[in-house]
Every structure is written in structure tokens, then in C-alpha cells.
Amino acid sequence: MAKKNRAKNQAASEAPAPGGVGPRQPCPCGSGKRYKACHGAPGGGTVFVKRPFEGFASEPDLVALRELVPAATVPLTLVGEHAGRTVQLCTLLPMAAPAMVRDSGDIWLGLQVQHNFGDPSRDLAAVLLAALEAEPGAGMIGLTSAPGEGPRLQDLLDPAAPLAVTVHEGFDYWVADMEETSELAQALEQAEGAAAPTDRLTSVEAAYWTRMGAKEHLRWAMPEPEDALLDALARLHVTGDDVIVPDARLVGMFRAHGLLVPVWDLAVGTGAEALEEPAAAFKAKLDAALADTSDLTPEQRSARNGLANRQVTIR
Known part of the structure; x- marks a missing residue:
């Protein structure tokens, strides 16, 4: 009987998750881990979006900037009530910050971050909305838990607008409009040391x-x-x-x-x-x-x- 129960439990653990993702398959979140070790693990999350940037004319570039490109920036044009705000999408920000609100009120939005709640588009939108509500000079903005229901990046931007991608040799754009501190200089040095030349x-x-x-x-x-x-x-x-x-x-x-x-x-x-x-x-x-x-x-x-x-x- 114990042997039968073990076999039954093993079969259940190997059953595909909703959406057809098997436990040994790559997690749909794009982490590179198996599903059972990522969002299939206890507390691993409940949102799974296979193509989070689908619908964007520049979907392939967004994927490349998030996964491949060390240093690049893209100006974003918001629609709706936030139209006119200056937002710059960055592959990577200091300390992998999800967003930064500059002294000018301009917002930098980071693609390569530590958190991953299953839908990068929703995560980016949540961070961006928090940054839009913050005061100028608020500094780093991030997520400490899953954002829950809410708009996605496709709701805040014009998905049909192509992205004007600028690839940088390094991360000098971090200090383009601010005084360089010793902490920022150290982060800049570490980031540039790990960045592969890319065009x-x-x-x-x-x-x-x-x-x-x-x-x-x-x-x-x-x-x-x-x-x-x-x-x-x-x-x-x-x-x-x-x-x-x-x-x-x-x-x-x-x-x-x-x-x-x-x-x-x-x-x-x-x-x-x-x-x-x-x-x-x-x-x-x-x-x-x-x-x-x-x-x-x-x-x-x-x-x-x-x-x-x-x-x-x-x-």
C-alpha cells in the first residue's frame, strides 16, 4: 500500500500545471529554472504569462533588453493620464533597482531586476505607477511583494509605437545628470566589469x-x-x-x-x-x-x- 501511495504522489507531482507546464519544464516566467524549482515551488507565485510583452511592436527588443543586453536605454511615451511624463527604460539601474525617481521628477525604469512575480509586464507597470506617484528625488522605487491585479505595461504605453533603442558601451548614463558619489562610482565599476561589449x-x-x-x-x-x-x-x-x-x-x-x-x-x-x-x-x-x-x-x-x-x- 505504501508503495502505491508513493507512486500516486510521484505521479501527482509530475502532472502538468494549469496551462500545460510540466514540473521538469522551464518555468514560463523565463528564469531559466525548472517549473518545480521556481513558480511551481511552494510560495513560488500564481501568475504565469508566457509572452509578457506580446502586443508590443518591439516585443523582440524588449525581450532582448531584459535578457541579453547589458547597457541600453529607451525613451518611453506614456498614454492616458500620465502622458507627458518623462520616463526612460533602462536595461539595468544601480543595484538592480526596479525604478528611480530623479530630482527632476524624471523616472528611470529598470528591466533587469531581482524580483519576478510571473508577469514582467505587470511588474513593470506596478513599479512605474508607484514611481509616477512618488515625489521628485524619491530615489529608488521597488516591489516587495507581488503587485496583484492591475494594469500592464501595454496599458500605460502605446504598444504600436516602435522603441528607439540606444545601446551604450557602459553605464555612464547612470551619472549623466547627477553628481557621482563614491557608492555610485563603485557600483558603476562593478557593473561595467561584468558587461560584455554589445551592439x-x-x-x-x-x-x-x-x-x-x-x-x-x-x-x-x-x-x-x-x-x-x-x-x-x-x-x-x-x-x-x-x-x-x-x-x-x-x-x-x-x-x-x-x-x-x-x-x-x-x-x-x-x-x-x-x-x-x-x-x-x-x-x-x-x-x-x-x-x-x-x-x-x-x-x-x-x-x-x-x-x-x-x-x-x-x-
Whole structure:
């Protein structure tokens, strides 16, 4: 009887959560942990949004800025009662603060934060609303618990407006309008020491070159449905058209906030500029492959399986 009970309990623990997420699958929150060790754990949260930035014209860039890019800023245009307030979206703020209210009353909103309550869009909106209500010079604003029901970022911004992303070499934007203190200088030094050089391509959307140690990569957040994208990439792989530049290799991909992010290894010394025209040419081939709805050939199916199994780490 005890053996039967153990088997029953184990089966229950392995059952998918609401929404079809299995305990051993990646948590939908994007943490990179298994569901059972993240939001599936006791007290792990109850909100699960697979694509928190869905609906934004710049959804892939938002995903990349939250997960890949060390230092970047984006001016935000609020709608509704808060229209006219100056808000700057930042990949990272000092001490990973969720938001800062400057002496001028301007607001800096951080994407890369310590908390994660299952819906980053709702979390960002909650922090932003708290910052909008704070007095000028209030400093850091954050969340200490799940925000509960409320608007999401899509409700406070115009989702159709494209984002004007500026990638910075470092975090000098932290001190652009303020006197640098010893504490801030120390935080700046630590952050810049951990930041990998990164550039955003201008010829295509949400594609970022980076150098990590002695290696260079292209990481490209793509909004297309995963199954269709894998089919298209498999078609291009079989014909050799997934080689964006000479000596580049599509090494795999990862999932972040509901999007697939293919990753290419690049030859050392490639740099971002050399990728501009080839990336645009690859995008044209990818669009043609996405439009092809014919059945995959056995060779293409094999390539698709290989691509689907090549999971790489985010950073």
C-alpha cells in the first residue's frame, strides 16, 4: 500500500500545471529554472504569462533588453493620464533597482531586476505607477511583494509605437545628470566589469552582436511562432543558407519570454558592422522560408530535430 501511495504522489507531482507546464519544464516566467524549482515551488507565485510583452511592436527588443543586453536605454511615451511624463527604460539601474525617481521628477525604469512575480509586464507597470506617484528625488522605487491585479505595461504605453533603442558601451548614463558619489562610482565599476561589449544591428530588428571573452556571437530575438520558425530555419540549414557570414555557425537557440532566440557563433574579429548587409539578406531568405508551407523533407525534418535539441545558455 505504501508503495502505491508513493507512486500516486510521484505521479501527482509530475502532472502538468494549469496551462500545460510540466514540473521538469522551464518555468514560463523565463528564469531559466525548472517549473518545480521556481513558480511551481511552494510560495513560488500564481501568475504565469508566457509572452509578457506580446502586443508590443518591439516585443523582440524588449525581450532582448531584459535578457541579453547589458547597457541600453529607451525613451518611453506614456498614454492616458500620465502622458507627458518623462520616463526612460533602462536595461539595468544601480543595484538592480526596479525604478528611480530623479530630482527632476524624471523616472528611470529598470528591466533587469531581482524580483519576478510571473508577469514582467505587470511588474513593470506596478513599479512605474508607484514611481509616477512618488515625489521628485524619491530615489529608488521597488516591489516587495507581488503587485496583484492591475494594469500592464501595454496599458500605460502605446504598444504600436516602435522603441528607439540606444545601446551604450557602459553605464555612464547612470551619472549623466547627477553628481557621482563614491557608492555610485563603485557600483558603476562593478557593473561595467561584468558587461560584455554589445551592439544592436540596424538593418534588422532585435539582432545583437556581442563579444564574450574571446568569442563573438549574434543573438537574434524573433517573434515568429516557434514551430514555423524551426521549420524555416531547418529549410535554410539544409541549403547552407543559415550561414550568415563566412565561418559563422548556427549553434542553437534558447527561449526567453515566449520567443525563440537563435544564436550564431562568429569568427573572432567579425564585429557588428560586418553583419549588417548579410543579416538583412538572411532575413529575406528567412521570410521566404517562413512562407513555404510545404511538408519538410526527411533531411529537413532531421535538421529541425537537431536544431530543436540545441539549447544554449542565455548568457
